[in-house]
Amino acid sequence: MEKALREKARELLTTGEANVIIGYEWNRRKTRATPAFITKADEVDRLIFNPLCVNNLSIYLTRKNKDILRMGKPAIVAKGCDIKNIVVLISEGQVKREDVVIIGMSCNGVVYKQGLWKGELRPEIMPVKCHNCDVRNPHLTDFVIGDHIDFTPPETPRGMVFDKIAALDAKTPGERWSFWLEEFSRCIKCYACRQACSLCYCERCITEKNVPQWIETSAHQRGNIAWNLVRAMHLAGRCTFCGECERSCPANIKLNLVNQKLVLTVKDAFDFKSGYDEKIHPPMIVFSPDDTENFIK
Amino acid sequence: MSRIGVFICQCGTNIADTVDTEKVAEEMKKIPGVVHTQDYKFMCSSPGQKMLKEAVKKHRLDGMIVSACSPHMHEKTFRRACESAGINPYMCEIANIREQCSWVHHDKTKETGTVKSLDLTRMTIERLKKNQPLKPNKIPVNKRALIIGGGIAGIQAALDIADGGREVLLVEKTPSIGGNMAKLSETFPTMDCSQCILTPKMVEAELHENITLMTYSEVEKIEGFIGNFRVTIRKKARYVNEELCTGCGDCWDKCPFKQDSEFEHGLKKRKVIYTPFPQSVPNIPVIDAPNCAMLQKGKCGVCAKVCGPKAVDFEQKDIVVEEKVGAIVVATGYDLMPNEHFGEYGYGRIKDVINGLQFERLASSSGPTGGKILRPSDGKEPQSIVFIQCAGSRDEKKGVSYCSKICCMYTAKHTMLYRHKVHDGQSYVFYMDIRSGGKRYEEFVRGAIEKDGAMYLRGRVSRVYEKDGKVIVQGADTLSDSQVEIEADMVVLATALVSRPGADTLAQKLGIGYDKHKFYNEYHPKLKPVETVTAGIFLAGTCLGPMDVPESVAQGSAAASKVLVLTSSDEMIKDPTTAIVNDFTCNACWDCVVACPYSAIEKTDIKDREGNVIRRLAHVNDGVCTGCGTCVAACRSKAIDLKGYTDEQVYAAINAF
Numbered sequence: 045m046e047k048a049l050r051e052k053a054r055e056l057l058t059t060g061e062a063n064v065i066i067g068y069e070w071n072r073r074k075t076r077a078t079p080a081f082i083t084k085a086d087e088v089d090r091l092i093f094n095p096l097c098v099n100n101l102s103i104y105l106t107r108k109n110k111d112i113l114r115m116g117k118p119a120i121v122a123k124g125c126d127i128k129n130i131v132v133l134i135s136e137g138q139v140k141r142e143d144v145v146i147i148g149m150s151c152n153g154v155v156y157k158q159g160l161w162k163g164e165l166r167p168e169i170m171p172v173k174c175h176n177c178d179v180r181n182p183h184l185t186d187f188v189i190g191d192h193i194d195f196t197p198p199e200t201p202r203g204m205v206f207d208k209i210a211a212l213d214a215k216t217p218g219e220r221w222s223f224w225l226e227e228f229s230r231c232i233k234c235y236a237c238r239q240a241c242s243l244c245y246c247e248r249c250i251t252e253k254n255v256p257q258w259i260e261t262s263a264h265q266r267g268n269i270a271w272n273l274v275r276a277m278h279l280a281g282r283c284t285f286c287g288e289c290e291r292s293c294p295a296n297i298k299l300n301l302v303n304q305k306l307v308l309t310v311k312d313a314f315d316f317k318s319g320y321d322e323k324i325h326p327p328m329i330v331f332s333p334d335d336t337e338n339f340i341k
Numbered sequence: 342m343s344r345i346g347v348f349i350c351q352c353g354t355n356i357a358d359t360v361d362t363e364k365v366a367e368e369m370k371k372i373p374g375v376v377h378t379q380d381y382k383f384m385c386s387s388p389g390q391k392m393l394k395e396a397v398k399k400h401r402l403d404g405m406i407v408s409a410c411s412p413h414m415h416e417k418t419f420r421r422a423c424e425s426a427g428i429n430p431y432m433c434e435i436a437n438i439r440e441q442c443s444w445v446h447h448d449k450t451k452e453t454g455t456v457k458s459l460d461l462t463r464m465t466i467e468r469l470k471k472n473q474p475l476k477p478n479k480i481p482v483n484k485r486a487l488i489i490g491g492g493i494a495g496i497q498a499a500l501d502i503a504d505g506g507r508e509v510l511l512v513e514k515t516p517s518i519g520g521n522m523a524k525l526s527e528t529f530p531t532m533d534c535s536q537c538i539l540t541p542k543m544v545e546a547e548l549h550e551n552i553t554l555m556t557y558s559e560v561e562k563i564e565g566f567i568g569n570f571r572v573t574i575r576k577k578a579r580y581v582n583e584e585l586c587t588g589c590g591d592c593w594d595k596c597p598f599k600q601d602s603e604f605e606h607g608l609k610k611r612k613v614i615y616t617p618f619p620q621s622v623p624n625i626p627v628i629d630a631p632n633c634a635m636l637q638k639g640k641c642g643v644c645a646k647v648c649g650p651k652a653v654d655f656e657q658k659d660i661v662v663e664e665k666v667g668a669i670v671v672a673t674g675y676d677l678m679p680n681e682h683f684g685e686y687g688y689g690r691i692k693d694v695i696n697g698l699q700f701e702r703l704a705s706s707s708g709p710t711g712g713k714i715l716r717p718s719d720g721k722e723p724q725s726i727v728f729i730q731c732a733g734s735r736d737e738k739k740g741v742s743y744c745s746k747i748c749c750m751y752t753a754k755h756t757m758l759y760r761h762k763v764h765d766g767q768s769y770v771f772y773m774d775i776r777s778g779g780k781r782y783e784e785f786v787r788g789a790i791e792k793d794g795a796m797y798l799r800g801r802v803s804r805v806y807e808k809d810g811k812v813i814v815q816g817a818d819t820l821s822d823s824q825v826e827i828e829a830d831m832v833v834l835a836t837a838l839v840s841r842p843g844a845d846t847l848a849q850k851l852g853i854g855y856d857k858h859k860f861y862n863e864y865h866p867k868l869k870p871v872e873t874v875t876a877g878i879f880l881a882g883t884c885l886g887p888m889d890v891p892e893s894v895a896q897g898s899a900a901a902s903k904v905l906v907l908t909s910s911d912e913m914i915k916d917p918t919t920a921i922v923n924d925f926t927c928n929a930c931w932d933c934v935v936a937c938p939y940s941a942i943e944k945t946d947i948k949d950r951e952g953n954v955i956r957r958l959a960h961v962n963d964g965v966c967t968g969c970g971t972c973v974a975a976c977r978s979k980a981i982d983l984k985g986y987t988d989e990q991v992y993a994a995i996n997a998f
Contacts, residue, residue, distance in 0.1 A: 056546050107928070135933070136930040136931065136946075137421075137929050137930055137931045137957070138928070138929075140929065192790075229745070245928060246928050246977060246978035247928060247978070248925075248926040248978050248980070249978065250977065250979050251976060253926075253979050253988075255988075255989060256988055256989050256992035256993075258979070258988070271838060278977045286750075325931070325932075325935050328934045329932045329935045330935055330936075331936075331938070
C-alpha cells in the first residue's frame, strides 16, 4: 500500500499535477506518524501509511496554514473520515475541488494510543468512529490506494460516546447543565480544539473579536462556557465526528460528546449528515421550501 | 465626551400613569455624557418638537434619546426634528417605554414601571454613545414597471401608471387579458354588464402607447432590487405569428378538433386553435399544443392552410426575454376551490351542480347558452335553483377558515339574474350569515329577497343527491328549527376563493411573504395595504385575499400610485441601516449568501494588479439589503455588522442593563 502511495506521489510531483504532497511520515523515533509535506519527487519514500496515521490532514488545506497554501497545488493523503472534512470545506467555498488532488486511502481503522499498536489492528484498540465508519472505502477521491474493504457499519451507531449521550439524555436539564459546567470548568482556553479542527478555519475566530469582546478570554467559568458552547453551535450541522478536537484536548473535555449530540440532532431535524455531498451547503443556514419542519413555513 | 439630550414623553397618561417621568428625567441627568433631560406631556406634538429643537441649540447636543412610544410610531418624526436642528438623524434613538413598559405594567404606584423605564433609557443612552452618523443611500431608479397578471387589478394599475407617463410591461399567463372579471355576466350592486365595463379598459391597455402587452407569458426569474429589477419572462409559443395575424377567425372556424373551454369552465367546447373569448385582447389565437394533431402527430395543419396572411407557424418556439424594470406590481388573482372538496354537494358528480363562475357564464349574454339559464344536464330551463353559500369558506375542517367575502353579494345577484330571466323560477339560498357591508350592498340583498322573491334559509346543507332528474337538497333551516328537503332543478355552489396554484412559487421568486392560504402578505394590513416587505414590489387585487371588483380596482390604482411615487425621481433615498462586511475578517464561507432572504449579498473577487484573484469576499448590496440582520446572526467569525445596530451598540446596551 505504501509502495503504491509513493509511486502515485512520485508521479504527481514529476508531472507537476501537484506541487506538494500532504501525507504522513515517521517521527524520528519511529513511534508515531506525523504530517509530512513533500515537494521533491526523490523524497516520496518518506511517506508512510498505517493505523497510526491518525491526524486529520485536511487542516492543511485551510487558510489557517498560509505557508502550506503557498507551496502550490496540494495532493492530500486522506482517509474517508478526512475526506468528509474536505467535502465540508468545498461546500463552504474554502477549497475548490479542482484545486486539490485527493489521494483516498482504503482504511481498516486507526489506533489512537500508539503504545497499544503491536503491528496488528484489533477492534479493542480502535476509536468509536472507526467501528461506525461508512467510508472505509473513500468517497470523494481522484485516486484510491488500497484494496476494496468489505465492512458494513452497524445500523444504529454504537460505542461509548453514544452510550454516554443516551445516559445524558435521560437526565434532567438541570443535571445536564451541571455535568457540562463541571466538564467545561477544566478548560484552560488553549484553543487546541480549534487549532486541530479543519472546520474552524476562520482567520479571526469569534473569541478573538474584541470590539466588543463577546467571549471572555480568561479561563474562567463564564468564558469557558461561552467558548465551548459557541464552538459547538458553530459546528452544528458541519462537524463530521473526526474526533480531532477531543484527541487534542489536554484537559480531556468530552468534546465528542457535545459534537456528536449535535450531529444526531441535525440528522433528526434535517435528515442531513455532513461530509458526504460537496455540493450541499450545511443545513443550519439554508432555507429550503422542502425543509421537513413545517413550522418554518 | 458626548452631549446627549434625553426627552421623556408622558404620552398624556399613557406613560405617566405607570411611570414617574420626572424621576426618569432626574436620574438620567446623572449619567456621564447626558447634558440635558426633560419630560413633557406629548413629545410628538409641535410644541414638543419645538422644545426638542431649541434644546439642541441651547445645550449644543450631538445626540438625543426620546423615551416614548415604539420607534414604529414616531422614530421618523423625531429623527426629522433632529435633522432640522442640525444633528445627523441617526444620532437620535428611541427608548420604547410605552408598548414595552407602561402599557404592560399596571402598578399605579409607578414603582416597577419607573425602574424599567430607567433601565430602558439608560441602555439606549449607552447604545447611542456608540452610534455613528449615517448617510442615506441613493440608488438609481429604472422607471419602467412590470405588472404580473392582466386581470382587472393589473389592467387598472397598468393604465394608471401608463397615464402617469411611465412605461409598463403587462405580463399575462393566459392568451388574453381580462382575468376572472371577463367571465362575469353582470356586476353588483349596479348590475351593469361586466364585459361592457371591462372591455374598454382592455382595449385601452392594448392601444396605450406606454403599455407593452405580453400575453401567454410567464415570469420565470426575478433578480435585482428596488429600482433595478431584472426579470426573465418566458413567452410561450403561440404557434401564431403575432405580427401577421389579423384575428379573422378562419383558423378556429376550420379547426376540426375540440376541447373543453377553460374560459367557459367546461360548459362549452373550444377549438384547439382558439382565443379564450370573442373580445380577447390581443385578438390573436393560440394553439393548444398538447391537443393539436399537427404538433403531436404531424397530421392536419388545416389552420395553416386556411390562414390568409400565413401567420400559423408550427415551428415557433418559446422565447425567453430579460427585461429591466424598477417596480413590480403583482396582481395574479384568484381561483375557485377545486371540486374534490365538495363530495357531499355532488360537485363534479352531479351535472346540475355548478359553481358560481359557471352560473356567471350561463347568465352571460356571450356565454354558452347566449344568456339563457339552462341546466347543463339536459338543457332545460330550471324551475327552481338552490344556492349554497360558504361552500368551502368559513369551514376550517373541510375548506378554508376565512370568509370569501364576495359570495353573499354574487349569490344575491344570481337570484336576481335568475328571476329576471326565468320569471316564475324560485330560488332558495342556504346561508350562514349575510355579509353585505359596503355602499348600497345591503339594499341590493334586500332587493333580491323582497323584490325578486329569493327565499333565504339560514342553515347548512348536509347532502345533495340526484333523483328522477331532480337534484334533492337536504339541509337545515335553523330559524324555524326544521329540516328542509328541496327538489331543485339545479344547485349553484358559492365556492370559496382560493389563491392561484403556484402562488407560493411566484412569491419565493419575488421574495415576498404569503400566509398559510398562499395569499400574499401586505407590509401592514392597515397602513401599507399594497406594499410588500420587499421594497419595490407591490400587490393589487385578489392575490392578497378575497375582494370584489371595486376593491381590486382601488388596489390597482393604489399600487399604481406607489409605483409613480417610486419612479417620480431618478434616484431613490434608502435607509442606511444595512449590513456591512468587514473585508479583513470575512472567510468567504458564503453562509451569509445562502442565508440572505433578499439575495442582497454577492460573492466578489479581490484582484491584484495582474488581475489574479487573491481573495474572495462577501459584499452587501446596499440597494437590496433591508437590514434584517439574518447575515449578522449567520456569520461565524462576526465579520458582518448592521449599521445602526452594530455589535458594539448592542453590547453597550446589554452592559448598561
